[in-house]
Amino acid sequence: MQPQTDSELILNIRAGDIRSFERMFNLYAENLVRYATTIVKNSDDAEDIVQQLFVTLWDKKGIPDAGGSLKSYLYRSVYNSSLNKLKQVKVRESYAADSNYVSDGHAASANEVLEHKETAHRIEAAIEELPEQCRLIFRMSRIEQLRYQEIADQLGLSVKTVEAQMGKALKHMRVRLKDYVPAIIIYLLFNN
Amino acid sequence: MKLTEEHIDELIAKYLAGEASPEEAILLDDWKKESPEHERYFVACSETLHQTIHLPIDTTALYKRILSRANISQPKVVTLKPFFTSLRIAASLLIVSLLGLTFYVLNKQPLAPEKTVAARNQSISEQLADGSTVTLNKQSKLTLLQGFNSKQRKLRLEGEAYFEVIHDVGKPFTIDAGGIEITDIGTAFNVQANRESDSVIVHVTEGIVNLATPDTNFQLVATQTALFIRSQRTLNILPSFDQNNTAYHSKKFRFKAQKLHNVLQTINQVYDQPITLNNALLSDCLITVDFMNETPETIASIISETLGISYRKTETGFELNGNTCLQ
Numbered sequence: 001m002q003p004q005t006d007s008e009l010i011l012n013i014r015a016g017d018i019r020s021f022e023r024m025f026n027l028y029a030e031n032l033v034r035y036a037t038t039i040v041k042n043s044d045d046a047e048d049i050v051q052q053l054f055v056t057l058w059d060k061k062g063i064p065d066a067g068g069s070l071k072s073y074l075y076r077s078v079y080n081s082s083l084n085k086l087k088q089v090k091v092r093e094s095y096a097a098d099s100n101y102v103s104d105g106h107a108a109s110a111n112e113v114l115e116h117k118e119t120a121h122r123i124e125a126a127i128e129e130l131p132e133q134c135r136l137i138f139r140m141s142r143i144e145q146l147r148y149q150e151i152a153d154q155l156g157l158s159v160k161t162v163e164a165q166m167g168k169a170l171k172h173m174r175v176r177l178k179d180y181v182p183a184i185i186i187y188l189l190f191n192n
Numbered sequence: 193m194k195l196t197e198e199h200i201d202e203l204i205a206k207y208l209a210g211e212a213s214p215e216e217a218i219l220l221d222d223w224k225k226e227s228p229e230h231e232r233y234f235v236a237c238s239e240t241l242h243q244t245i246h247l248p249i250d251t252t253a254l255y256k257r258i259l260s261r262a263n264i265s266q267p268k269v270v271t272l273k274p275f276f277t278s279l280r281i282a283a284s285l286l287i288v289s290l291l292g293l294t295f296y297v298l299n300k301q302p303l304a305p306e307k308t309v310a311a312r313n314q315s316i317s318e319q320l321a322d323g324s325t326v327t328l329n330k331q332s333k334l335t336l337l338q339g340f341n342s343k344q345r346k347l348r349l350e351g352e353a354y355f356e357v358i359h360d361v362g363k364p365f366t367i368d369a370g371g372i373e374i375t376d377i378g379t380a381f382n383v384q385a386n387r388e389s390d391s392v393i394v395h396v397t398e399g400i401v402n403l404a405t406p407d408t409n410f411q412l413v414a415t416q417t418a419l420f421i422r423s424q425r426t427l428n429i430l431p432s433f434d435q436n437n438t439a440y441h442s443k444k445f446r447f448k449a450q451k452l453h454n455v456l457q458t459i460n461q462v463y464d465q466p467i468t469l470n471n472a473l474l475s476d477c478l479i480t481v482d483f484m485n486e487t488p489e490t491i492a493s494i495i496s497e498t499l500g501i502s503y504r505k506t507e508t509g510f511e512l513n514g515n516t517c518l519q
Contacts, residue, residue, distance in 0.1 A: 015457065019389045025258070026390055026423070029251050035217045037245055039210040051258055058262035075214035141209050142241065148211045166209065167202030174240040 006070035013057070021058055028071065029054070032078045039082035040089070049081045126176040130169055137162055138169040195223060204237045208245065252426045259419070307336045311351075314464060315440045320345075323358040324365065327441040330461075352384040354441035369394075371422040373404040377411070382438045392420040395438065403427060443485040452477040452495070452517075463488045465509035467495070474501065477517035 012020035029050055036046035053074065127135060133155075140151045141162075148166075152159045195203070200223070206212045207220050224231050238246040309318055311328040319325050321341040328334055332351020340346065345365040357365045359378040367374045369385035369392045379399035385392040394403060395417040403410045403418055407425055412418050419428045439445050440462050447455050453475035460466045465488040469475060477499055483491055492503040492510040501514025 016454065019386065019391070022255070022389065022391055025251070025255055029254060030249050031217075031221045033249050033251070033254070034245055035207075035212070035214075035221075038207055038212065041210065043249070047254055051254060051261065054258045055262045058258070071218055072214060075218050079214045079217075148206070148209065163202050163206055163211075166205040167198060170205040170208075170237055170241065171197075171201045174237055177240050178236070 010070060021054075024057075024070070025054060028074050032074060035075065036078050036082045039079070040085045042089075045085055045089075046082070049078060049085060053077050053081065122177065123173075126173050129176065130172055134165045134169050134172075137165045138173075141166060195219075200233070201237075204234060205241075208238060208241050252421060252424050252428070255421070256419075256428050304336070304338065304340050304342060306338045307340070309334045309336070315462075317441075322360065322363070322365070325356045327354040329353065329440045349383055349385050350387045352382070352386070352440075354380070354382045354438055356380045369420075371405065371425065372420045372427070375402040375404065377402060381412075382441070384437075390422050392422065394418045394420070397438070443483070445481075445483040447482075448480050449478045450480075451475065452479055452499070452512075455479055455481075455495075459483075459488075459491060463509075465489075467492050467503075467510045467512065468506070470511050470513045471515060474499070474512060474514055474517060 009020045009024050013024065032050045032053070033043070033046050036049045037043050040046055040049070127138060130138060137151055137155070140146045140154070141148070146154075148159050148162045151157075152162050155162075203212070203216060203220050203223075206216060212220065220234075224234050235246040238244070304321070309316070309326070309328060310333040311330055313330060315327060315329050317325060317327045320336070322345055324345075326334060329352040332349070332353055334351075334353055335348040337346040337348065341363065343363065345360075345363050346368070347366070348368045350370075355365075355367070355376070357376040357379050359365075359376065365376040367383060369383055370387070372385075372392050372394075374381070374383060374394055377400040379396060379401050381394060381396040381399075381401050383392065383394050394401065394412060396412050396414050398414050400411050400413050403412055403420070405420060405425055405427055408427060410418065410427055410429075412429070416429060420426070421428075436445050436447075436458050439458070443462065445455075445459060447458075453469070456467050456469070467488060479495065479498060481494060481498060483494070486494070488510060489505070492512065495501075496503045496512060496514075499512075499514065499517040501512055501517060503510050503512050
């Protein structure tokens with residue numbers, strides 16, 4: 001592979017060079033999809049966002065002139081689109097809140113139910129070991145799915161404090177659940 | 193960038209919670225790339241928070257969707273690394289005729305040595321020892337492997353070439369394009385296989401070719417185009433192909449409501465006498481036109497007439513003159 005700088009990539013893409021476009025895709029697309037997924041919590045929506053970004057870039061040759069880097073531009077675009085998507089989803093969910101929950105039809109075997117109970121128990125025990133404020137923040141983020149800003153507002157803390165406590169919680173959970181990770185993944189797959 | 197473990201835990205927690213700013217996401221992605229250990233650390237964190245974010249994402253299908261949604265029409269060849277100039281050879285290739293030779297003689301006869309044909313700043317056409325012809329685009333290299341046209345016809349391509357193959361069942365004509373092998377079944381076809389690109393594009397104009405990848409075999413028929421992604425070993429059939437891509441060989445162009453500067457860019461890649469504009473105002477003029485094997489001068493005159501402007505000959509090529517175009 002011949003290294004190409006961002007500005008060369010941009011110039012070539014402007015000139016209609018599909019290979020540079022493809023190179024940009026290979027360099028950035030996977031991480032961009034991942035990043036969008038963390039925000040919108042849905043990989044289909046995340047792929048749509050990244051797809052739209054690349055289609056627009058190609059059709060309009062819409063890469064901004066030098067200044068910010070190409071990478072910043074791509075991540076920033078994905079970030080903005082993801083936040084927009086999140087707003088749309090929240091509006092839709094508030095309308096749909098009354099409709100009946102439809103099960104996905106997966107019937108767990110007795111064994112699976114037991115294993116899930118065991119896994120859930122382990123996770124719960126690890127959470128319980130966290131210091132009080134840390135535990136509260138972790139629950140609000142992971143279980144109630146609140147944004148850092150919402151947690152900070154509700155608890156009268158700074159967002160910085162929330163960030164630091166979440167970092168601590170993650171470290172604790174990672175150490176405590178180290179040997180339990182495969183079970184957590186199975187638990188996750190059947191409970192999402 | 194050196195990050196403390198504490199910072200990393202915070203950063204990963206933020207990222208997994210969907211709270212990371214673009215700058216933080218970049219910081220984390222760059223950190224992950226630094227070592228496999230960093231990558232593993234991230235995976236462990238993601239798993240701990242019962243997330244699947246670290247799992248690999250299949251981007252092939254995504255790229256395919258982008259290609260079909262975006263109006264992708266002008267694949268072009270970008271610069272290749274310099275070639276071994278000493279290997280460049282003249283038009284004639286050593287022909288080893290095996291007709292009438294006994295098996296004994298055949299075994300004694302030295303095989304045709306490996307030969308390389310390279311095009312640098314202009315495309316070239318060659319007739320190969322077997323009668324097939326190949327047009328090599330600029331900055332492309334074709335290697336005829338040892339023993340070409342004896343029991344087999346094996347070639348290796350770096351760059352882009354158009355092949356018109358004389359079919360011979362006993363001696364399959366096979367091109368190694370890096371990760372994918374293309375075998376003719378009575379055919380004319382175009383192959384783009386640049387060394388630094390992750391993709392190989394094959395377009396068939398006549399007949400059929402067989403495409404063999406490590407995982408699959410596919411027969412591509414006339415008018416179809418296939419896209420092979422080397423890193424993912426996937427083969428996709430593209431919905432359409434812009435014939436301007438093979439204009440370096442055919443000198444046939446077709447433009448539909450395209451901007452003049454794009455049109456000239458495409459044409460100037462094929463001819464040595466560039467057509468330029470004296471006025472940037474002309475660059476966005478839309479033009480719909482076909483050219484069938486014309487000279488640059490004829491092309492300049494057709495464009496001028498169509499847009500109601502004039503042209504003149506310059507030292508190197510032609511210049512279009514005008515202040516505005518008839519629209």
